[in-house]
Amino acid sequence: MGNSEAVFFSRVLTELTLSFHIIYATIGVGIPLMIMIAQWVGIKKQDEHYILLARRWTRGFVISVAVGVVTGTAIGLQLSLLWPNFMELAGNVIALPLFMETFAFFFEAIFLGIYIYTWDRFENQKKHLLLLIPVALGASFSAIFITIVNAFMNAPQGFDLFKGQLVNVSPIVAMFNPAMPTKVAHVLATAYMTSAFILASIGAFRLLKGSNHIYHKKALLLTMKLGFVFSIATAVIGDFSGKYLAEYQPEKLAAAEWHFETEEGAPLILYGVLDNGDVKYALKIPFGLSFLAHSNPTAEVIGLDRFVEDETPPLYIHYLFDVMVTLGMWLTVVSFLYIMGARWKLRFIFSTWFRWLMVLGGPLAVIAIEAGWWLTEVGRQPWILRRIMRTSEAATSSGHVDLMLMLFSILYLILGIGSVLVLWRMFRKNPVEQELADRDADKAGDLR
Structure with missing residues (x-):
């Protein structure tokens, strides 16, 4: 070998x-x-x-x-x-x-x-x-x-x-x-969020399978409330993480957002595919990346054009970012709808299709965690210790x-x-x- x-x-x-x-x-x-x-x-x-x-x-x-x-x-x-x-x-x-x-x-x-x-x-x-x-x-x-x-x-x-x-x-x-601050906060918030949605999915599954016991209903309401609170916390900390990347790891942010050229008023790119260097079928939010990076819609955001090619992360991390953000938003919406439905006694929260959405919440939260960690680790490449040691230099022979x-x-x-x-x-x-x-x-x- x-x-x-x-x-x-x-x-x-x-x-x-x-x-x-x-x-x-x-x-x-x-x-x-x-x-x-x-x-x-x-x-x-x-x-x-x-x-x-x-x-x-x-x-x-x-x-x-x-x-x-x-x-x-x-x-x-x-x-x-x-x-x-x-x-x-x-x-x-x-x-x-x-x-x-x-x-x-x-x-x-x-x-x-x-x-x-x-x-x-x-x-x-x-x-x-x-x-x-x-x-x-x-x-x-x-x-x-x-x-x-x-x-x-x-x-x-x-x-x-x-x-x-x-x-x-x-x-x-x-x-x-x-x-340290943004990473630690993000890890803790997502761990609490994911655990809440896993437990909620178990409660929803028991209700789907015919158990109508008040115990499962109480478990579901408690865990969906906790899941909602920590999903909001995760989104807020994610915003701080974007600002950290813009200042300390701009090449990682640029790769994750397919931001190729340094510019002011940079749009936030969600989804899409890369075709010979061109971004197609993407959802572009005007000034979104500038606001995420610097809380200023007209601020300059450093692009991949400022970095040598062999020191930039793989561009597929954009898809990991999309998965993480989309699932996080999805879980926030589902938990909010359930809490409001329980508060106003709306019938849709007792329907089979909505309970299946809650059952899916646990596995989807785990997938979001996985995508987030892959984004973190792959986004640091080619370095194992940024700007000091490359991954290829660190490995065993x-x-x-x-x-x-x-x-x-x-x-x-x-x-x-x-x-x-x-x-x-x-x-x-x-x-x-x-x-x-x-x-x-x-x-x-x-x-x-």
Whole structure:
């Protein structure tokens, strides 16, 4: 295997691992907050359904955590095996956030164990709720620290470059780089949003399949409200991300928007196809890109004409941008319609077709997350460490990466199918109606 093949397979394996891991990582970050909110609402309203909601979500969450640990470990392993030159150069800079991410995960896991073990040991549910605060914080900080590593790769700082080595390293300065605020905020908001829509799609699916229990209706309304709130937050942070790119990574913004020539009053291009350098069938929003980049409709936006061709990202990232934005808007609209429909008791929210739209919300949110991460990673190319080290320079020269790719593909296939089957059987054998009936029977027995 030649060096170019090693680079290719290293990139494919890393992309496969990240694409698989991001599903479980997103659930791992977002679900603890959903559990905490459900339990808090249950305590506030003195409603057993929300307490049970928190319990059942926790059972499923534990399975996703287990798979997330495996894939997260795989990423750590692959950083050293597939990208040894990158780790040799930047390892001492990113070691701190990597260590902090591990610490945050342990913090989360310890309190999650205590929370599960003490389900029936607290008469005062408010005290039990307190255990969820470190779980949710640990999950979110785990995402924050690992995202900081990614932000550093996009906006490296906190060191001097001397004879190809990073010296005078300041890990704190490196961590608080210009890319950090928007990246961290975007990752957290999208994780909460996606988790809410996944849980909403489960509730909608149960209603579609004939269960008319109030438990599922409460779950659906709560999660659609949360999904709407975080989809709005995601859109606002996305606007800040555009402004960050315009200032610090203009070549990435230009490639994502097919903005070929530097100009004032630049239009925002959505959809379309590229035909021999010409954009066809696109939706152009006049002055949109100038406003996105600088909050000024007549501002100048740097185009791809200012960059050498071998330092510009692949132009297909425009399609990833389209997918991410379109699905985000779609989820916002569907959740808003459901909330308004529930508020005014409109009949369309009970229709089969609308419930199917909500069922689709979960998978579509995951696709939006995937498109966003591919846009982030591919949009940084050809650099692994922007303006310092190219991806081709960072990869291993090993001739066995193709074998690793095959083995890891089999592992992810087993983990993916296995986790879905375990979750399916767990909840199918223990439906909420049965659990509520058993609980009522236990209460009646205690009264006797």
